[in-house]
Amino acid sequence: MSNESLKKDNKSLCISLVVILILIPAAFAIGNYLGDRKMYITSVVIMFLSMVPFFANFESRKPQARELVIIAIMCALTVASRAALVWLPNFKPMGAIVMMTGMAFGPQAGFLTGSLGMLISNMIFGQGPWTPWQMFAYGLIGFGASFLYKVKILDEKKPLKCAVVGFVTMVAFVGIILDTCSVFTMAAYITKETIWTIYLFGLPVNITQGICVALTMFFLVKPIMEKLMRIKIKYGVLEI
Secondary structure, eight states: OHHHHHHHHHHHHHHHHIIIIHHHHHHHHHHTTSOHHHHHHHHHHHHHHHHHHHHHTTSSSSOOOOOOOHHHHHHHHHHHHHHHTTTTTOOOHHHHHHHHHHHHOOOHHHHHHHHHHHHHHHHHHOTTTTTTHHHHHHHHHHHHHHHHHHHSSSSOOHHHHHHHHHHIIIIIIHHHHHHHHHHHHGGGOOOTTTHHHHHHHHHHHHHHHHHHHHHHHHHHHHHHHHHHHHHHTTTOOOOO
């Protein structure tokens, strides 16, 4: 890779980090002052911000339609993986699909898939003040999975290791973010002494989600990643 390409990749990564670590949290903070419809406004703002890292990657090259189609398909799979088990509460494999998208197609694609997948699927499960938090949490695991894959912490040839990482990610990362959402949305009804009960009662839900993602990673990470990498090589798709 040329020095010019490296500079452009670094610039794209910096833009992504600014959006994810500064602008999106700022959207949460501002959203608290927007009244009853703040959740919808904040969700839309985060949706557009989620697209910024993705399209920033296109600055140095001419995007191909197939790249956009791939992300659309991964978003659709993410939504379908959640909707397919609508009859089984808190047992949704979408976290694994988001992580595999980040592993195969890069951090920006992972973040966009996780964020939009959660927003769209909530049209089935119901929008609410939790939606922006879910978009942020699932976007982050797609973003982070790409880096874990590059340093071999995630490796499709080691499905058991992927399952463990998936479980820990859902319980100790996504679960804590969404439980913190409950703390903020219920702030008027709880005290500092009772905050811990929200995290305690959220633990069974987080563990259930973690088990589902772990099982999905264990049984499907190798065949799905083989298909995604084949598509990536066959159609000349770069990290997107």
